[in-house]
Amino acid sequence: MTLRWTGRRDGARAGRRGGARAEAARQATRAEARELLWRAARRRPGVLVRLFAWSLAEAAPAFLSGQALAHALDDGFAAGRPATGLAWLGLMAVAWLAAALGARQVLLAIAAIVEPFRDTLLRRVVAGTLYRTAASGMRPDSAALARLGRQVELARDSFAAVIAVSRSFLFSVTGVLVGVLTLMDAVLPLVLLPLAAGLALFSASLPAMARLQRRLILAEEGTASSVAAMVDALRDVTACGAEDRVAAAVGRDVTRQAEVAKALSRLTAARMLSLAVGGWLPILMVLVATPALVRDGATAGVILGTLTYVAQSLTPALGGLVQGVGVNGVRLVVALERILSMGPAPRQALAADGPGTPPRGALLRLRRVTFAYGPAAEPVVSDLSLVVREGDHLAVVGPSGIGKSTVAALAAGLLRPGEGQVLIGGVPVASLSGPALSAARVLIPQEAYVFRGTLGENLTYLAPGRSPSELDKAVDAVGMAELAARIGGYEALVDPSELSSGERQLIALTRAYLSPARLILLDEATCHLDPAAEARAEEAFAAREGTLIVIAHRLTSALRARRVLVMDGVRAQVGTHEEMIAASPLYRDLMGRWEDPVASGA
Known part of the structure; x- marks a missing residue:
């Protein structure tokens, strides 16, 4: 009887505490609503x-x-x-x-x-x-x-x-x-x-x-x-x-x-x-x-x-x-x-970390990072340590669903690790927000985003004020000159529904190329391009000042990279192509099953 009564009493206390917290949350929300209305009226x-x-x-x-x-x-x-x-x-x-x-x-x-x-x-x-x-x-x-x-x-x-x-x-x-x-x-x-x-x-x-x-x-x-x-x-x-x-x-x-x-x-x-x-x-x-x-x-x-x-x-x-x-x-x-x-809101959620110190360069460091999609889920990334030095070109390879895109999202600050730390230029990504985060890195996902507006507005979204000559240089480097001419130039209106997936990817890639960010993350961002167009875009980013990380869609990306990160679900290994051929059975297997599409005439 005593234990049962104690449990009820503790439950009642917990219920009261929960109700008090809920009421406090409602009061805070109402206060925020009043402040929002007052700001709107006096703006x-x-x-x-x-x-x-x-x-x-x-x-x-x-x-x-x-x-x-x-x-x-x-x-x-x-x-x-x-x-x-x-x-x-x-x-x-x-x-x-x-x-x-x-x-x-x-x-x-x-x-x-x-x-x-x-x-x-x-x-x-x-x-x-x-x-x-x-x-x-x-x-x-x-x-x-x-x-x-x-x-x-x-x-x-x-x-x-x-x-x-x-x-x-x-x-x-x-x-x-x-x-x-x-x-x-x-x-x-x-x-x-x-x-x-x-x-x-x-x-x-x-x-x-x-x-x-x-x-x-x-x-x-x-x-x-x-x-x-x-x-x-x-x-x-x-x-x-x-x-x-x-x-x-x-x-x-x-x-x-x-x-x-x-x-x-x-x-x-x-x-x-x-x-x-x-x-x-x-x-x-x-x-x-x-x-x-x-x-x-x-x-x-x-x-x-x-x-x-x-x-x-x-x-x-x-x-x-x-x-x-x-x-x-x-x-x-x-x-x-x-x-x-x-x-x-994101501004409030990140306020506790403050605006942070601007990154010094594009050195990317992951320190014993572990991440799982949910408290009870198995980690997708477990105890991963990785250093990508400024100017490096890294390709990430591995089977589908192994966590390659998760690594890219962690590096970009879109996901926060359950354990460990991610730093760009010596600064924790968690402490960056808004323009500071956008200036530090750019992530281009598989499904590229293009909005209604002029082609110039789409290209300079991350880098306003670029001159036409700078646009020409980027367009030519990435390989979208033909697309820009077909659209009608930088002042022509773009309707995303009239563009193919590959054309949208070219626009997003050129936008990233023009951005001031020195860390570029391409998460299968060229998967809708043909192999030749993919090679040209990746080579343009590799020649661009900064750091490039490519989540590989084709293994040719690994051949073009200086180093390769192989994720096999047990451990992650990093090294040159030759080193990974010698050290990683999974990488050897992937390369053994793969045939160069350019060499084979595909």
């Missing part, structure tokens, strides 16, 4: 000034509508001066024209705030996903990335809506209250008190809305994930006769989403109540108090102007706030929490 002060100025113009009818109607009635038509009444109505029309122009400019100002905010979130999502993928060694979850992209768009739209309705509410309500006060100060409490009560009711309902909105987003993601998994495995489900079981599992996710959506819709009644109290109750109170107001000196124009203020400006502004903040505001908070809770 461009000039835009805020424009937004304020045009919001005044847009809110002009909120102040002038009641005044114009009151004066048009009392000083104009009721006093037998129709021209005065028409003049006041004309002034109100001018105010509406100014509001229309202001509304257009307000939208442009809001766009200037929210579009950079969207770009920041997208960079956060994409960079964070790439960092976590590289750190874990797992393939990226494209479905999760797509869902996060949807959250980014949702956050952008919600942020724009919140800015629009909050600004409109503040300016409109200020105009209404000032206008009512100038008409007759005794009317102000009849408008202000119900408005305050409605806002209090609305504020009280926001936490529950946020919780339900968060649950709804999670339920939607769960349904989307289960449906996608079901579609992908539909053939296997049918073959195993598991249709009913899978349908029941997906049905539970659909039911859960529907229940949360119903609960959220029921909470809409709270929004309607706050709108009724803050927006419609003032009209009723003014009408009920009209006899007393008339006895105190209120004119028909004052009563009509007050009702116009409330019905035309206050109620729509409050309705926009309730709808905008109650729906879009909650969605914004939840979407930001979902985006920010997916893990630290």
Whole structure:
């Protein structure tokens, strides 16, 4: 009994600690979200000034509508001066024209705030996903990335809506209250008190809305994930006769989403109540108090102007706030929490190591490096020590799946070893980030990346400011002059979908050749080129200043290299071609089975 009770007590403590950590993480995420929104709002002060100025113009009818109607009635038509009444109505029309122009400019100002905010979130999502993928060694979850992209768009739209309705509410309500006060100060409490009560009711309902909105987003993601998994495995489900079981599992996710959506819709009644109290109750109170107001000196124009203020400006502004903040505001908070809770951005994850000292040269050193894809997995690289001196040319060979690409990723800093250390130029790769890491090394993978843009932009992506003559020299060295001419020159637009895999590799290779990095890692980066083109590209990099490491696709790469690293799953051996022929049975076997494609006429 004692052991059981102790276990429960320890479990309870652990549960409390876990809950406390989760709550602390949520608080930190919310604080980061607030800071992110604040930075987005204040990033461009000039835009805020424009937004304020045009919001005044847009809110002009909120102040002038009641005044114009009151004066048009009392000083104009009721006093037998129709021209005065028409003049006041004309002034109100001018105010509406100014509001229309202001509304257009307000939208442009809001766009200037929210579009950079969207770009920041997208960079956060994409960079964070790439960092976590590289750190874990797992393939990226494209479905999760797509869902996060949807959250980014949702956050952008919600942020724009919140800015629009909050600004409109503040300016409109200020105009209404000032206008009512100038008409007759005794009317102000009849408008202000119900408005305050409605806002209090609305504020009280926001936490529950946020919780339900968060649950709804999670339920939607769960349904989307289960449906996608079901579609992908539909053939296997049918073959195993598991249709009913899978349908029941997906049905539970659909039911859960529907229940949360119903609960959220029921909470809409709270929004309607706050709108009724803050927006419609003032009209009723003014009408009920009209006899007393008339006895105190209120004119028909004052009563009509007050009702116009409330019905035309206050109620729509409050309705926009309730709808905008109650729906879009909650969605914004939840979407930001979902985006920010997916893990630290690379900048934050590497902050603990600091920017580090810039590498001194391109000497690559691996010190007893061990790496496994997961805590319980067998190491892919085990206790590997390797020195690649500056100016060296190393080829890495071995059977497929032996860990050659893992070594390249470790050397490039895309993967972090479980044990050991990787240094470039005497500096730990783990301490480098951003431009410092890009300037130290370039890794070209098997699937080369080419983006939509001009050919020159693609080639100088890692080396901006290169002159046309420098581009010509690199293009000629790597062997893509014919491709550059066929595309139409450096100013021609490139459509990646119209290029073959080999053409994309040539562009990526030339981009790496132009980069300032002195350590070049080619991870089967020439596998889609013919042997002659591959030889020309590798010879260009070998003649280039710096260090070259080639993950060999063809064994001709080993013949061209100064040294060869042979990975056989038991140990790694390094030496010249002749030394490896003598020392490595695997290398002898690989060479014995291989026939030179150039010599054989292939």
